[in-house]
Amino acid sequence: MTHNVLVVDDEPKLCDLLASALSQNGITVFTAGNGLHALKVLEVEDIDLVITDWRMPGMDGPQLLAEIKSRFPQLPVIVMTAYSTVKNAVQSMRNGAFDYIAKPFDIDELDITVSKALQFRDILKDNQRMRAELDEHRQIDSLIGDSQSFRRVLHAIDSVRESNATILLTGESGTGKEMVARAIHKHGNRADKPFVAVNCAAIPEGLLESEMFGHRKGAFTGAVADRVGRFMQADKGTLFLDEIGEMPLPLQAKILRALQERIIEPVGDPRERKVDVRVIAATNKNLLEAVANKEFREDLYYRLNVFPIPLPALRERIEDIAPLARHFAHTLGATAGKRITGFSPEALQAMARYSWPGNIRELQNCVERATIVASGAVIEDHDLPAYLFASAPAAGNAILSEGTRVPPDLEAALAEVEKAYILAALAQSNGVQAAAAQLIGISERSFWYRLKKLGIHVDKIIR
Template identity: 60%
Template sequence: MSHTILIVDDEVRLLDVLGGTLEAQGYRALTAESGSAAIDLLERESVDLVLTDLRMPGMSGQTLLTEIRRRHPTMPVIIMTAYSTVRDAVQAIKDGAHDYIDKPIEIDHLNRALANALKLQDALRDNERLRQELAGRYKFDMLLGVSASFQKVIRAISEVCEQKTTVLITGESGTGKEVVARAIHFNSPRQRKPFVAVNCAAIPENLLESEFFGHVKGSFTGAVANRAGRFAQAEGGTLFLDEVGDMPLALQAKILRVLQERAYEPVGATASRAADVRIVAATNRDLKAMVASGDFREDLYYRLAVFPIALPPLRERVEDIPPLLKRFSDELGYSLGRRNVAFSPDAVRALTSYRWPGNIRELQNCVERSLISARGGVIEASDLPPYLFERQAPRTDQPSFPIDLDAALADYERRQILAALKQVDGVQVKAAELLGINERSLWHRVKKLDITVVKTASAR
């Protein structure tokens, strides 16, 4: 990244020498022969750092420093002077100078001072950018949707975000459950505290307890130091339990205890620790059915589902697709260098006719692919992915009642899993991807349905 440095000095020759030296090192150098000229230049140019002489006719470097602090509070200023005294140095630092160097200038000293100041400036800018992105990304107006079903979700978020209530977000994969969880956090009194997300399906079962509650040194083989768990990391903030339906029963009991007693014990610890953490959980599974089958604790379900929010699939909020297309094309177009790209009426009709099994995540991927494929300023139907136009066979299976629904669902699930396993030669990771679930969830289903997984020779 090329930084712009403004050099201010009444000695024209020094300006030329310093400017040339800095440009030879990759900086962009601007020069001003007086403090007033520097102020004018700062109003017109984007500057990363000011390097100014202390003693100049007219506006002194000290006065310029004060004016820069007033107009640009975070801009680093380095003072240079031939009249080096401890008093001058101390006063310049007190007034907000980042550093102080002597004339005649040693280039190595100057380079170190510039590098340190610019590194700090870049960090401050990154922090501010991230803060603004988080603040903007999770404002209510960023939760885009005009449909009645999604407006119901917005109302629910607005009702619960100010409370400490535990929230359970349900919905198919790709419907935006984590986005809603973050919106609840960043619009709550806990917004300045941590938001910690945990994918319950992605952590090895033998590490789950340590991951959530932490451990003390020596509590098990490999515990070479104390480690803070996710509850400790989220202290004062929000802990987001994603894929909570994939949590093992043994851990469910421990999470239930935290919700009941607001306390937990790190692995190997002898005393409990208080937990000031708000829980927001999410799942794409039917927890009520899992409770009925004994795969999820009923008492934990009711602790989590104090305030349920059900996210509708995209196929049930078709009227939200056009504004979502605009949002994604603007955001993705900026990063891809394809700004102000629109969708033709034919393209919009094709997109609103599709069923979107992957929901908003699939729509976003589709927009990105279309932006890459399209050549002009309008995305035509021909620029869309071909799979959008593949006709789905109409459903003709009309069951005769009464039926054993549980058995029918189990049979359908078994057939789909077996077909996926056959297609990928028995490799469960790949089968899980085809089925749109994680590997652990597939393992549980294979075990429940007593499916024998056979790998072909080519997969071994």
């Protein structure tokens, strides 16, 4: 296994000496001349061990150790000091150092200490990986439902999981697209390889290309070291591109080339790299409409849409609400130290009547809150959030009720429904836009766009 070690010392000759000695053992060595530079390296590189001097100008060894333990608590640190007093050694160990070595040091002693620290790091990484796999199993177990619409999703997963076809998951926010992607990966032919998820809407546009394809040191301001992009991280495994519809047009061309030719080019590096990645994309947008509006490349759309899987909204699978709610209550109750056995009939009826604009994500948040406030083992209707009982439009009769006239302007009618949901979410979140966006299951960027489109001024919302 290849390891990355960061050496921090204000003496360049000592950094070079350590780099030369450690690289002979197959270790990749990064160097920093001071504590602040070291922290910048740690922010962009996957470092397995830090070896730092005790006395340095500016941020010294003890201060750097404190920062590392605060930001990267599982990263082992070895402290070097020419002042090898018992007091310094004991103090560094108390503050979280893995070990210390005295200068001048013996190379064999250094190798032994570094080897022990890296073995310790490997154990921590294995534990993290096993916990992640357990979390992934729990997420796959959350693919619960027996409705006809959801059985079609399960059948599609079973059909495509062993292939390498590109998949496009569509559906409203909160319908479980990432859980479906993880299920496909976990039960497919790449299960033992990485699953890498990228939220295309959450990364600033200026950093998205570097995030996807990586960059070389010095390629742009702030590129203090080489960085491996998400495509290379997912090599031989699965790359999940969430909210692909939010990807800027200039980057779409490079994503298309990566999908067609399986070749990427890191920023600032003219050398091409081959990748073997199974791509699963997801969107809550109508990509064909985006293509018509010149907001999404048509050729990329057809490259992604090899095997489409539409995910139904929760209001379209009402019979799945009760089993999903029971599953969430069981798992969340165990986390909160409560034993929840189920829901009262009144509570189940209230949840079945509600339209769930935020879909499964909103249901999970609702059950989590009810689990916290419930005084008994059964969740009652009064334990549920008050907004479930508000007079918001329901899924089936949001616009029409029996005997009403069909409105002449469909777009205007849909805008009124959208505005009603957003106003209700803002009222419930006390005007906090990020919380309101999360409540209805859309990104903050999409929420701000809708505010502008619908002419909603948040400072005028009555809280």
